[in-house]
Amino acid sequence: MAKDTTKEIFSNLVKEALALSNSEPLLKSILDELIVFRQSFAEVLAVSLSRKLASSFLSRSQLELLFTVAYRDNPTIVEDSAADLLATMERDPACRSSLEPLLFFKGFQALQAYRIAHVFWKSNRIFLAEMLQSLISQKFSVDIHPAAKIGHGILLDHATNLVVGETARIGNNVSILHGVTLGGTGNEVGDRHPKISDGVMIGAHAQLLGNIKIGKGAKIGAGAVVLEDVPPHVTVAGVPAVKVGHPDTALPSLEMQQDFTRDVDSRPISKSSK
Structure with missing residues (x-):
């Protein structure tokens, strides 16, 4: 997956968010926070996933920092996430926009959270990887071992x-x-x-x-x-x-x-x- 593709996906997300904000003004503030005010697809992923997975273990801000660093140091998982998003849009007849998998589809969300847990597992940060696995299971009813x-x-x-x-x-x-x-x-x-x-x-x-x-x-x-x-x-x-x-x-x-x-x-x- 080329970097240009992730840029195109991010651009489409922003366009869709702006259009939706116009038709559904009540959603403007959350769409601005999650997408419009962000600088890249990686940043959008980090923000949206941390919002979903925040818990008593780690706060949203702590998770966002962890995820941001993981994406910065492992750009290939951002490209993999872009490929997953395209796959969801192409194969799921219920999917009408790129916003939907990102914000609503727990299969897509769980998979992207697993990708970060897998990075931690490979880096021998075993407890952190297992903690993410537990959070993913609790939040999404999806249990993917980080290894x-x-x-x-x-x-x-x-x-x-x-x-x-x-x-x-x-x-x-x-x-x-x-x-x-x-x-x-x-x-x-x-x-x-x-x-x-x-x-x-x-x-x-x-x-x-x-x-x-x-x-x-x-x-x-x-x-x-x-x-x-x-x-x-x-x-x-x-x-x-x-x-x-x-x-x-x-x-x-x-x-x-x-x-x-x-x-x-x-x-x-x-x-x-x-």
Whole structure:
């Protein structure tokens, strides 16, 4: 994601905020504070996230300072956040402006807060990272371990009750709906969580458990329980999940077509494959 893109996103946010202030004057003061009077997309993120996550642990001003420094020292996460915002706008039909994910969509907000927690984790500021994880869970009902690795262009749609374990890996341009678990299978230690490749779409309440790999462009049906590797460009569904066909597009995460019955092969699934 180029720096010019983050500047363009910031410019669009300001334009939208000014237009909304004209049509909804009661919102002018908060839009000015959060967006119009700011100097960059990074500053907007720091201000809006600190406002959401302020608590008895850390005040809004303390969090804003922490986040501002994190963005200054790690500009790539600002670029990742811009890619996430664009992904949300492009894939979520309920999204009508760039203001909405920034201010209202807790999937987007939780993901950006995780990105800062991940920076702290990598810097060995473990307690601070875990504190942010706890705040994110309390505020957004989204539990992403700060050690997990997540790419860019991610859509967390609705996101309520999403769980992402410590050794989980998520590639680029992935779409995940609410209630999904990327978890372990028990109390094992070490590398124990799923690895999600680029372009994967995971339907609502799917449970992916163990150190399994989901191949590029795969599609996981809603409510599936996935316990084994899924090859690239394959659709799986059911409990336990079995192959039911192939997505009709190379990257199903971009299309957000959740009806996996459209992917069903013409031949029936044999009893031995169930």
